[in-house]
Amino acid sequence: MPLRWTRELLDLERDCRIDAYRSSGPGGQKKNKTESSVRVVHLPTGIVRIATESRSQSANRLLALERIRQALAARNRKPKPRRATAPTRASKEDRLREKTRRSQVKRGRGRVDED
Numbered sequence: 670m671p672l673r674w675t676r677e678l679l680d681l682e683r684d685c686r687i688d689a690y691r692s693s694g695p696g697g698q699k700k701n702k703t704e705s706s707v708r709v710v711h712l713p714t715g716i717v718r719i720a721t722e723s724r725s726q727s728a729n730r731l732l733a734l735e736r737i738r739q740a741l742a743a744r745n746r747k748p749k750p751r752r753a754t755a756p757t758r759a760s761k762e763d764r765l766r767e768k769t770r771r772s773q774v775k776r777g778r779g780r781v782d783e784d
Contacts, residue, residue, distance in 0.1 A: 678734050685737065686710045687730060692721040699724065709733040716740050 692706035706721040707729040718736035720729035756764075 672731050672735055674731065678731070678738065681711075681734055681738055684712055685734070686712060689726055705729060707733045709737050711737050711741070714741070714744070
């Protein structure tokens with residue numbers, strides 16, 4: 670589904686500085702002459718997003734603003750709380766078995782007496 674201007678994006682645009690510039694890379698004369706790439710800086714947070722995909726500056730502006738909106742949503746998302754879980758009986762037994770084995774290996778590293 671193509672992006673469309675929404676009230677949310679229009680409100681977001683007021684909080685941003687939008688710079689158009691010439692993008693780099695292959696593309697020939699059309700790309701070298703037009704300032705279709707867009708850099709959007711969200712002034713309150715300092716988040717910067719760019720869009721250079723389209724040959725249309727307005728389409729790139731819309732895409733960059735949508736990326737800013739997504740970044741702000743990700744920043745405001747509360748992480749799911751972690752719940753502590755107890756180790757299973759089998760994992761405890763495995764750990765103890767490995768510790769016993771390691772201690773036996775270390776005990777066997779003692780100095781060898783020559784007779």
